[in-house]
Amino acid sequence: MELVLWHKIALTLGTAIGMEGVAWWAHKYVMHGWGWAWHKDHHEPHDNLFEKNDLYAVVFSILSMTLFLIGTFWVTPLFYVALGILIYGIVYTVFHDGLIHQRYPWKPVPKKGYFKRVVQAHKVHHAMINKDDCVSFGFVFALDPQKLHKKLMAMKAERQPSDAAPAE
Ligand SMILES: [Zn+2]
Ligand SMILES: [Zn+2]
Structure with a gap:
């Protein structure tokens, strides 16, 4: 099938938008799950220039470069997925x-x-520096920071009822 311009634009934009979902999922279930060892230092204060967490960016770059290669020589649509x-x-x-x-x-x-909302939502x-206590896993799509904060407090109270209402 011949790719026309709108196919290329749709593939590129669709992938770019879809990647927010992929990133959200990876952040919530991989980085805060079995991949926590690489993400942990991103949640801890430090003065280092690089973080182990940057390896995730490297993984996504390798994925994109591989798809560019396959897209250039063999499967053209994948070139536009890589671009997205x-x-x-x-x-x-x-x-x-x-x-x-x-x-x-x-x-x-x-x-x-x-832009302020995006920054605050990620803040x-x-x-939390604990892998299981976090909210707000998106990067570009951000919910109202006040609502996120409320959710965080509710989660905290649920996890440690003794903190919210000291036992007698
Ligand atoms: Zn995180
Ligand atoms: Zn961050």
Whole structure:
């Protein structure tokens, strides 16, 4: 089948948007699950330039590069899937490493609107350093930080009822 322009755009954009779901899932079930050993240092304060957690970005880059290769030589649609992953990767790093964690020389602090909400929602994710106590696993799609905070407090109370209402 010949790929026309709108196929290419749909594949690229669909993948880029879908990657937020993949990233959410991977963050919640892999990074906060069996892959916690690589993600743990991202939840702990430190002065190191790199984190073990950066290996996840490397894994996604290798996936994207592999798909670019397969897409270029054998299965053309995969080229646009790879492009979608690359675009999501760039948006992810600008948001997560730039805007939220201020790891780049360029350090803008969003004062209002959507960008502020994205930053605050992820800050609520970082309120806990324990792998099972976190909320808010998305990176681009962010819920209301106040609601997230409420959810976090409710989870905390459920886990440790003694903290919320001291036993007599
Ligand atoms: Zn996390
Ligand atoms: Zn983070």
